[in-house]
Amino acid sequence: MSFKDFVKSLNNDKVEGELVKTIFVSLATSFVILGILYFLMLRSVENFIPKYGFYLFFAVLSYSLILLSVKHVRAYREFPCMSGMLIGMTIGMISGFLPGFFIGATNGMFWGSVVGMSFGILFGTWNGKCCGVMGAIEGMTAGFMGGLMGGMTAIMMLNDSLRAAAVVVFMVSGFILLGLNYMIYTETREMERKHKDGEFFTIFWSLILTIITIWFMVFGPRSPLFQ
Amino acid sequence: MTYKNLFFGVLTLAIIVVAGIFLIQGGNTTSGENPSGNVQIAKLSVEGGRYILSPSEFKKNVPVRIEADISKMPGCSKSIVISAFNIRKVVSAADNLIEFTPTKTGTFNIACSMNMYRGTFTVV
Numbered sequence: 061m062s063f064k065d066f067v068k069s070l071n072n073d074k075v076e077g078e079l080v081k082t083i084f085v086s087l088a089t090s091f092v093i094l095g096i097l098y099f100l101m102l103r104s105v106e107n108f109i110p111k112y113g114f115y116l117f118f119a120v121l122s123y124s125l126i127l128l129s130v131k132h133v134r135a136y137r138e139f140p141c142m143s144g145m146l147i148g149m150t151i152g153m154i155s156g157f158l159p160g161f162f163i164g165a166t167n168g169m170f171w172g173s174v175v176g177m178s179f180g181i182l183f184g185t186w187n188g189k190c191c192g193v194m195g196a197i198e199g200m201t202a203g204f205m206g207g208l209m210g211g212m213t214a215i216m217m218l219n220d221s222l223r224a225a226a227v228v229v230f231m232v233s234g235f236i237l238l239g240l241n242y243m244i245y246t247e248t249r250e251m252e253r254k255h256k257d258g259e260f261f262t263i264f265w266s267l268i269l270t271i272i273t274i275w276f277m278v279f280g281p282r283s284p285l286f287q
Numbered sequence: 288m289t290y291k292n293l294f295f296g297v298l299t300l301a302i303i304v305v306a307g308i309f310l311i312q313g314g315n316t317t318s319g320e321n322p323s324g325n326v327q328i329a330k331l332s333v334e335g336g337r338y339i340l341s342p343s344e345f346k347k348n349v350p351v352r353i354e355a356d357i358s359k360m361p362g363c364s365k366s367i368v369i370s371a372f373n374i375r376k377v378v379s380a381a382d383n384l385i386e387f388t389p390t391k392t393g394t395f396n397i398a399c400s401m402n403m404y405r406g407t408f409t410v411v
Contacts, residue, residue: 071292080292084299091306113310121303169402218368218375218400283402286370 066245075135075253076245082131085259086124089266094120097274105278112277114223115162118230122158123269125237126151126183127262132244133187137254143247144191148199150240152184153206154233159269160210161229163276165222168283169215175276176207179269327351329408331367331385331397332359338397338406345410347392353385366400375400 069076094116102108133139133147160176180203188199217225330341331353345351355378357365366377372387372395389395389410397406 077292080299081295084295084302087299087302087306091302094306109310117307117310120306215401218366220377 063242066242069245075132075248076241079128079132079241081259082128082262083124085262086127086266087120089263090120090123090270093267093270094274097271102274102278108278112166112274115165115226116274116277118226119159119162119273120270122154122162122230122233123266123273125234126155126158127265129237129240129244130183130187130265131257131262132241133190134255134257135253136244136248136251137190139190139195139244139247141191141194143243144188144195145198146243147190147240148184148188148195148197149202150236151187152180152199152202154237155183156180156203156206156208157210157213158230158233159273160207161214161226162210163273163280164211164214165218165226166277166286167280168286169211170283171276171281172211172214173208174211175272176210177204178207180204180206325349329353330356332356333361333364333404334359336404338364338404340397340406340408343406343408345389345408347389347410350386350388355383355385357383363399363401364404367397368400369395369397371395 066076070080071077098108129151133151139147156176156179158176159179160172162172163175164172181200182203184199184201184203184206185196186199188195188197213225213229214222327345327349329343329345329351332339332341332355340353355365355367357378357380360378365379367385368375369385369387371391371393372389374385374387376385378385392410394407394409397408398404
């Protein structure tokens with residue numbers, strides 16, 4: 061079960077074969093709603109694209125990768141303790157860090173941390189409970205830490221290369237999530253699929269996450285530094 | 288199945304490229320404008336965890352040049368943000384000037400990038 065096998069499995073008709081489609085559905089949903097909102101109201105916001113476009117773009121890409129991992133975990137539902145803890149920690153940390161970073165870059169450290177922690181704790185606990193209370197607490201803790209770190213890192217990078225850091229942070233997180241998907245693949249070769257989420261799951265969560273992010277960035281409360 | 292996933296893969300890349308072109312535009316961070324003609328000069332230092340600007344009142348539409356006293360600015364206080372005028376700059380001994388033109392009146396915040404050191408100035 062090498063990484064090459066995992067890449068090949070992205071073309072099969074099992075769980076892994078649906079992952080590419082999940083990314084596509086998530087991105088399409090998020091960008092369609094972003095496009096609709098832009099033409100309805102956001103284009104009247106002064107400097108909307110220069111101020112928020114870059115961070116919204118990477119936030120949407122991040123959500124597609126996070127939902128991909130969430131869907132992969134939910135397909136098998138039950139994992140050994142150690143795997144479940146790693147799943148909770150990875151998803152909690154990254155789904156806290158990335159939104160925290162992007163919202164921290166536009167709204168300040170407090171609101172970036174609050175939103176990051178909320179997303180991180182929600183997804184970390186939800187996915188970590190695949191192995192019971194240990195994974196759930198691991199996910200909760202990682203979400204808390206990731207959200208705080210995301211908001212803090214964005215503010216500390218403000219006078220440095222914030223945009224370059226956003227790209228680096230996104231790429232590193234993407235590789236880590238890809239590694240998590242590979243781990244789930246190797247851990248589940250002997251297991252039967254236990255649950256199937258339709259595309260509605262991806263569409264629903266993409267919509268929720270994208271709309272919350274847009275609202276926070278454009279209309280949400282800001283730290284004094286950004287007023 | 289191979290062609291189906293290839294199709295979704297290509298579509299995904301296309302979405303990323305199109306959205307990226309639309310959403311990613313040049314950054315909006317600047318470090319001030321070059322003044323010409325009259326210039327309002329102010330000294331900036333840190334006392335008791337606060338930024339002290341002397342003088343702390345400027346005229347609207349007249350360029351301002353803030354000269355930072357590096358010897359009185361510890362740690363992250365050198366990383367200065369005046370968000371109202373889109374100023375973000377790390378001052379150093381080699382470059383201790385912050386230049387901008389205040390285009391609106393009111394009381395504005397000056398802070399370090401971590402919002403630990405703070406101060407205000409007024410534009411009339």
